[in-house]
Amino acid sequence: MSDIDYMKIALKEAEEAFIEGEVPVGAIIVSNGQIIACTHNLTQTLNDVTAHAEIQAITAAADFLGNKYLTECALYVTLEPCIMCAGAIAWSQMGRLIYGAPDPRKGFTMLSENILHKKTKVTSALLAAESIVLLKNFFKEKRDL
């Protein structure tokens, strides 16, 4: 499985979020070639601003591994993490972060690229166009309601 294959799975999660009326962001965490967390944004459903895809993925992956440090893991997320999620990714010492669409309003890189742990390797803009289409359609539908 390539980075693109994994990001496509994260995009499927984002589509699930869309169907549920959630801002369409999906995330998966991969450890040794195995998907150990597969989540999407649930802030509306759970009525909880902290229920972003990444936060849930980190919690689930740590639970699966029995280790709260995810140094050997890769997080694929369809939208650039916000500051809250970047902070969580830093605490987890994530091995790799691969994200899709940049977020010029709320993305962590707007503030500082140094929020992450210094060992986390970052890949940006992977399948960004697919993620942007999903997000644009979501917000267009909301406006048209």
Added chain:
Amino acid sequence: MSDIDYMKIALKEAEEAFIEGEVPVGAIIVSNGQIIACTHNLTQTLNDVTAHAEIQAITAAADFLGNKYLTECALYVTLEPCIMCAGAIAWSQMGRLIYGAPDPRKGFTMLSENILHKKTKVTSALLAAESIVLLKNFFKEKRDL
């Protein structure tokens, strides 16, 4: 009840964390004079880097109120929030943030004071000395083990 009274309750929560072997940080959320969340750091117990006192308090308060925006609430926390927690406090649109000890290593103000929502009113260094003593004793005990 004054800010000091509420912070004393947050400090009691931090002492609970200490007893449980957790980094001693406590948090409470007050809405209309009522304590609607009372939590402490549980990262070790839950094996989850996201289980900071503030994140749990925000989740619990939103659940209590049935509203994920906490614009009328005050969060009292014994240590300056980290970037992750500051991001969560921003998403929640918290009315007030009152914190104890400054955190020169991981506190959000090291990066930017603008992480919070622009309407959140901040009070810092409330009963900071009491919080610092607790934290210093905790890390001294850890070193002496």
